[in-house]
Amino acid sequence: MNPDRFKELLEELDGNSVQTLAEKNARYAQNGDCLHNFRSGAEVAGCTPAQACWGYMTKHLVALRDKVEKNDFSDREDFLEKCQDTINYVRFLWCIGNDTHNDKTMTIYDLDGKPVVTINDDN
Numbered sequence: 001m002n003p004d005r006f007k008e009l010l011e012e013l014d015g016n017s018v019q020t021l022a023e024k025n026a027r028y029a030q031n032g033d034c035l036h037n038f039r040s041g042a043e044v045a046g047c048t049p050a051q052a053c054w055g056y057m058t059k060h061l062v063a064l065r066d067k068v069e070k071n072d073f074s075d076r077e078d079f080l081e082k083c084q085d086t087i088n089y090v091r092f093l094w095c096i097g098n099d100t101h102n103d104k105t106m107t108i109y110d111l112d113g114k115p116v117v118t119i120n121d122d123n
Helices: 003-014 017-028 036-045 049-070 076-098
Strands: 105-109 115-120
Touching: 003 017, 003 076, 017 076, 017 115, 036 049, 049 076
Parallel strands: none
Antiparallel strands: 105 115
């Protein structure tokens, strides 16, 4: 694979996934807490928010593993979605790991390390 094709595929993978993440998160966040679902999931499951996030991500990892085991990547749209969702859960893990009650700002970065979305929680 040449460098141009490699970059093209990375750009396709990143695509609008960060923007989609921010938009979906706005629907799931409550009281300005971008990590609400992970905190609530942790309460229900009796684990930490990071462990809850890992559990949610596992569904996507299993779907990717199934594609790898079958060596079947023919449904490109589904493959792309599973990869993007997994990457977004890694982003959530990053945010959970860096979350403090003193710093309630979350910035999501693109592949070049440039900030794309900053979400402030002033509560």
